Amino acid sequence: xxxxxxxxxxxxxxxxxxxxxxxxxxxxxxxxxxxxxxxxxxxxxxxxxxxxxxxxxxxxxxxxxxxxxxxxxxxxxxxxxxxxxxxxxxxxxxxxxxxxxxxxxxxxxxxxxxxxxxxxxxxxxxxxxxxxxxxxxx
Numbered sequence: 350x351x352x353x354x355x356x357x358x359x360x361x362x363x364x365x366x367x368x369x370x371x372x373x374x375x376x377x378x379x380x381x382x383x384x385x386x387x388x389x390x391x392x393x394x395x396x397x398x399x400x401x402x403x404x405x406x407x408x409x410x411x412x413x414x415x416x417x418x419x420x421x422x423x424x425x426x427x428x429x430x431x432x433x434x435x436x437x438x439x440x441x442x443x444x445x446x447x448x449x450x451x452x453x454x455x456x457x458x459x460x461x462x463x464x465x466x467x468x469x470x471x472x473x474x475x476x477x478x479x480x481x482x483x484x485x486x487x
Contacts, residue, residue, distance in 0.1 A: 392431035
């Protein structure tokens with residue numbers, strides 16, 4: 350195992366992940382850094398078989414992990430090929446959101462608009478949420 354593989358595991362251990370998120374990240378880690386690869390191709394069905402998590406929850410948790418900047422999806426899944434997934438090695442940008450918060454952020458941007466100088470950007474909303482959640486944990 351190289352230093353990057355260990356760094357990713359150390360950062361995963363510090364994240365407040367639910368069980369499904371952790372199992373999904375374990376599968377991604379095993380199929381990427383665990384065998385010396387940058388990315389892997391995994392379908393929702395394959396992850397479901399490996400983890401025992403239903404496909405609906407796999408999709409939801411992958412979205413959370415992607416929106417939280419923990420994983421990258423470099424190629425989307427199609428009916429004939431799986432998605433390509435890798436870890437974001439910029440650990441400073443990792444910030445865990447849950448599926449409810451992501452929906453609320455998207456809804457807020459839809460309602461108040463993402464355009465104009467007064468409207469906050471999605472990134473600003475996420476940063477404020479992360480700041481608020483960090484303060485509430487202390």
